[in-house]
Amino acid sequence: xxxxxxxILILAAxxxxxxxxxxxxxxxxxxxxxxxxxxxIFFVGRxxxxxxxxxxxxxxxxxxxxxxxxxxxxxVSPTTAGTMQWCKLGVVIAVVCLPGASPILRVGxxxxxxxxxxxxxxxxxxxxxxxxxxxxxxxxxxxxxxxDAGATxxxxxxxxxxxxxxxxxxxxxxxxxxxxELLYLSxxxxxxxxxxxxxxTIAGMGKGTALSLGLNHAxxxxxxxxxxxxxxxxxxxxVGNIPFVGLIVPNVxxxxxxxxxxxxxxxxxxxGALLVLICDIAGxxxxxxxxxxxxxxxxxxxxxxxLVLIRSGRRYA
Amino acid sequence: MISTESLSKxxxxxxxxxxxxxxxxxxxxxxxxxxNGAGKSTMLNIISRLIxxxxxxxxxxxxxxxxxxxxxxxxxxxxxxxNSHNSARISVEDxxxxxxxxxxxxxxxxxxxxxxxxxxxxxxxxDLRGRFIDELSGGQRQMAHIAMSIAQDTKYILxxxxxxxxxMSRSVKIMKLLRKLARExxxxxxxxxxxxxFVSFYADYIVALKDGRxxxxxxxxxxxxxxxxSDIYGMRIEIEEYKGKxxxxxxx
Ligand SMILES: Nc1ncnc2c1ncn2[C@@H]1O[C@H](COP(=O)(O)OP(=O)(O)OP(=O)(O)O)[C@@H](O)[C@H]1O
Ligand SMILES: [Mg+2]
Numbered sequence: 001x002x003x004x005x006x007x008i009l010i011l012a013a014x015x016x017x018x019x020x021x022x023x024x025x026x027x028x029x030x031x032x033x034x035x036x037x038x039x040x041i042f043f044v045g046r047x048x049x050x051x052x053x054x055x056x057x058x059x060x061x062x063x064x065x066x067x068x069x070x071x072x073x074x075x076v077s078p079t080t081a082g083t084m085q086w087c088k089l090g091v092v093i094a095v096v097c098l099p100g101a102s103p104i105l106r107v108g109x110x111x112x113x114x115x116x117x118x119x120x121x122x123x124x125x126x127x128x129x130x131x132x133x134x135x136x137x138x139x140x141x142x143x144x145x146x147x148d149a150g151a152t153x154x155x156x157x158x159x160x161x162x163x164x165x166x167x168x169x170x171x172x173x174x175x176x177x178x179x180x181e182l183l184y185l186s187x188x189x190x191x192x193x194x195x196x197x198x199x200x201t202i203a204g205m206g207k208g209t210a211l212s213l214g215l216n217h218a219x220x221x222x223x224x225x226x227x228x229x230x231x232x233x234x235x236x237x238x239v240g241n242i243p244f245v246g247l248i249v250p251n252v253x254x255x256x257x258x259x260x261x262x263x264x265x266x267x268x269x270x271x272g273a274l275l276v277l278i279c280d281i282a283g284x285x286x287x288x289x290x291x292x293x294x295x296x297x298x299x300x301x302x303x304x305x306x307l308v309l310i311r312s313g314r315r316y317a
Numbered sequence: 318m319i320s321t322e323s324l325s326k327x328x329x330x331x332x333x334x335x336x337x338x339x340x341x342x343x344x345x346x347x348x349x350x351x352x353n354g355a356g357k358s359t360m361l362n363i364i365s366r367l368i369x370x371x372x373x374x375x376x377x378x379x380x381x382x383x384x385x386x387x388x389x390x391x392x393x394x395x396x397x398x399x400n401s402h403n404s405a406r407i408s409v410e411d412x413x414x415x416x417x418x419x420x421x422x423x424x425x426x427x428x429x430x431x432x433x434x435x436x437x438x439x440x441x442x443x444d445l446r447g448r449f450i451d452e453l454s455g456g457q458r459q460m461a462h463i464a465m466s467i468a469q470d471t472k473y474i475l476x477x478x479x480x481x482x483x484x485m486s487r488s489v490k491i492m493k494l495l496r497k498l499a500r501e502x503x504x505x506x507x508x509x510x511x512x513x514x515f516v517s518f519y520a521d522y523i524v525a526l527k528d529g530r531x532x533x534x535x536x537x538x539x540x541x542x543x544x545x546x547s548d549i550y551g552m553r554i555e556i557e558e559y560k561g562k563x564x565x566x567x568x569x
Contacts, residue, residue, distance in 0.1 A: 072405075198423040202415060205403040208367055212398070213469075214391030214419045258449050259406040 007270050014277050015054070019046050021281055023289045044177045052180045053172055053280055054273045056235045056242050059186035061272025062193050062265060063231040064246020069204035069261055070224040071122070074254070074309065075137035077246035078232040079302070082144030084243070086110075086117030087229075087236040089151040096158045103182050103237055110233035117147065118225050134310055171240050171293045172280055183238035186231045190269060193227055197262035200224055204259060243295055244302025245272050251309055275301075318343055319364060319473060319505065323373040326359050326529075334359050335529045336373070341507065341522065346499050348520035348537075349509045351549060355526040357509045358399050361475050364507070365396035377473065391419035395469040397462055399477040399509070409453070409461045410446040413437060416468035436468035439494055455482040463491060467498070474498070475507045480515065488512070492519045513554075513565045517541050525549045541565075 002010070020026055024041050026034075034042060064077035071081075078084050090113030094106045101109070121143060125136050155161045193200070202210050203220040210217040235242060249272045253264045276294065279301065283292040320340035326333050334356045341347045349357040362368045364375045366382045375382045377394060395416070413436055417429040425433075437443045442460050450458050459482045466474060474495075480488045496519055498504040510516055516523060516537070523540040525533040527549055533540050540546075541563045546554040554567040 198415070198418065201405070201407065201411075202418065205405045205407075205415075206401070208398050208401055209403060209415075211367055211387070212365065212391065212396045212401075213415065214386075214388035216387065254406055258408060258411075260408070260411050263411075 004266070007267075011054075011270060011274055011277070014274060014281070015050055018050050018053070018277055018281050021284050022046065045175075048177045048180055049172050049175045049280075050277075052175045052183050052239050053276050055183050055186055056239050057245055057273040057276030058269035059183075059190055059231045059272075060235055060242055060245040061249035061268045061275075062190050063228045065250035065261060065265065065268050066193055066200050066224045067228050067246065068250055069200040069259065070221045071125075071136070072204055072206070073133055073136050074251055075133060075247070075306070076140060077137075077244070077250075078228060079144075079241075079243045079245075080137035080247055080306075081118060081121055081140035082147060083114050083118050083228060083232045084236060084241045085144040085148040085151065086114035087233045088241065089113050089117075089147050089154075090233065091237060092151045092154050092158075092160070095160050096154060103179075106237045107182055107185065107230075107233045110236055111229050114232055115225065115229040117143075118229060122221075122225075171295065173291050173293075175239055180238045183234050185234045189227050189231055190265075194262070194265050196220075196223070197260075197265055201259065201261045204261075241295060242276065242298065244298050244306070245276060248302055248305045249275060251305070318379070319375070319377055319507070321360070321364070321373065321375045324360070324363060324370055324375055325372040326356070326363060326368070327371045333529050334363070337529075337531050338373075339524060339531055339534060341505070341524070343505050344499055344503045345521035346495055346506045346508060346519055347522040347524060348516045349507065349524050349526060350511075350513065350516060351526035351532075352551070356529040357526055358477050359529075360526070361396065361477050361507060361509060362398065365394060365475050366390060367396065367398065388419055391469070391471075393471050394473040394475065395466040395471040396475040397466045397477060397479060399481075401462060403450075406449050406451045408446065409442060409448055409450060409464075410437070412450055412461055413464045413468045416465040416470075419469065432468050432470050436464040439467060440464040441490065456484060456487060459483060460487065460491075467494075472503075473505050473507070477509045478511065479508060480510060480512060488515065495519070513546065513567075517563045517565065 020028060026038050026042060030038060060078060067076050067078065067081065068074055087110040090110035091106050093113065094101045094109035098105065121140055124139060128135065128139065199215065199220050202213060202215055203217055203224070207217045210220065250264070250268055253267050253271060257264045257267065279297045280294050283294055283297050286292055318340060321337050324337040325335055337360065349360065351357055363370045364382065377385065377390065410433070414425060414433050416436065417425060417432060421429045437446060440460050440463055442457070442464060445453065445457060445461065450461055453461065459479070463476070463479055466476065479491060483491065492515055495506050495508065499506050520537045523535065523537055524531055525540060525545065532549060533545050541556065543554060543556045546565060552567060554565050557564045557566055
């Protein structure tokens with residue numbers, strides 16, 4: 001892997017580019033003499049967009065990593081386990097039941113529902129006998145689709161589908177200052193994950209190993225799922241459903257650097273941020289001046305990586 | 318000291334371990350022998366709190382296993398289960414270092430690094446340190462797991478069929494290492510082993526299980542008898558003397 005210094009340099013360079021891509025023309029030189037309109041676009045639109053991309057990308061990649069360790073399955077992630085879809089359902093419930101719900105309340109509702117959903121998923125997975133590694137995410141995707149359909153149905157029924165549009169498809173173009181800040185909730189969670197990284201690695205080595213080292217496996221799994229649910233909820237409420245980051249990034253890194261959570265957590269956060277950033281820039285440039293939503297691009301990339309992983313599953317899963 | 322008091326384990330209503338009361342000698346190698354399904358792993362797993370007992374209890378240093386704080390117990394007792402293959406993709410060095418977890422809580426101190434180095438050296442797998450365990454051969458992976466248990470540096474070391482997958486020279490190396498740990502570092506070692514001749518050469522004490530009961534128990538000298546072994550394994554086993562050691566002949 002690259003030296004941390006180089007990693008930061010690359011990310012900084014891409015971030016810099018991202019700030020100056022868009023319909024409204026702002027060049028780096030303009031920064032010194034921003035007109036009122038330009039400074040509005042820059043500080044209300046571009047900068048928050050960049051920050052939300054960095055935080056969502058890195059935290060979702062880390063959430064995926066934790067999930068894969070505690071479930072001991074390479075194919076699960078907030079997307080393939082249905083966690084994101086449960087979050088969406090949680091938001092719909094919050095909007096329907098408490099129309100004026102503040103964003104923090106929505107995150108709370110999303111988190112509660114997605115926790116329930118993820119535990120339900122775990123329970124179903126534990127019931128399926130002779131489960132193969134690939135069957136687990138398929139169950140998650142199926143369950144997720146059903147929940148997603150349910151959320152959309154309720155959104156239609158209660159006529160809040162316009163509100164829902166952004167959650168149905170993650171989209172950074174809707175990010176503006178004042179509407180995404182909850183996402184920063186994920187930052188301390190990532191530090192928490194780093195602090196307890198070894199616990200997640202050991203949980204990934206199995207119940208027996210964890211117990212023989214004096215750790216409570218179930219407690220680690222619960223704590224991990226709580227972090228995953230919180231990160232996913234913050235992301236869904238803040239910027240919408242950003243798919244597959246948690247699947248692609250940790251798996252690609254594990255091939256080179258192994259499964260040790262502490263060893264790859266930083267790389268994971270870095271690559272997650274970089275991946276989403278690059279996909280976002282690409283989405284803005286491909287059909288300029290229009291935008292392809294990030295969710296579409298990541299779905300294409302994610303599906304491709306998922307297929308490759310399944311095909312080489314024997315070796316790395 | 319490790320002991321059990323009318324320890325029983327049942328699955329459904331079938332007893333797989335029945336009223337086992339034993340107290341095992343300190344600073345010695347104790348071998349558990351018996352047929353497949355006799356209950357050896359069950360007994361080791363209960364003593365090391367990996368599974369709960371149905372009735373009775375196991376004691377470590379006079380305290381019920383269920384009453385030990387799990388981490389404290391892990392500082393005193395290491396267990397390598399029969400099926401502790403994990404599919405995680407971590408390096409040998411990291412795996413062995415996780416053996417230090419009960420002591421270090423995650424941040425390795427000077428002494429932890431020393432113990433990891435020592436365990437790698439004692440088992441002779443220093444050259445594998447950077448390799449991922451999912452890319453090792455079965456025997457190499459087994460050695461790495463043994464090294465992890467040794468790095469844990471506990472008073473009690475429980476190993477369930479540690480010689481699985483190992484070639485002769487590695488098997489001898491491990492048994493010599495265990496003997497050294499028992500003699501020189503006052504470790505108490507409990508080991509499940511199927512190769513009866515290794516038991517004869519290295520074990521100080523033998524617990525022979527049959528159908529979930531302790532059928533024979535005693536010093537190696539006392540248990541290594543043709544009638545006893547024939548009874549335990551349900552086949553004719555003859556014993557020959559070779560340079561003052563007993564060799565079991567059972568291949569035909
Ligand atoms: N989870 C379980 N559910 C039901 N029965 C079990 C379970 N685990 C073990 N058993 C049964 O308990 C008995 C003792 O098993 P145990 O693993 O202790 O045998 P063992 O002496 O270690 O055998 P081996 O030499 O093959 O390792 C066996 O008959 C086994 O079928
Ligand atoms: Mg066994």
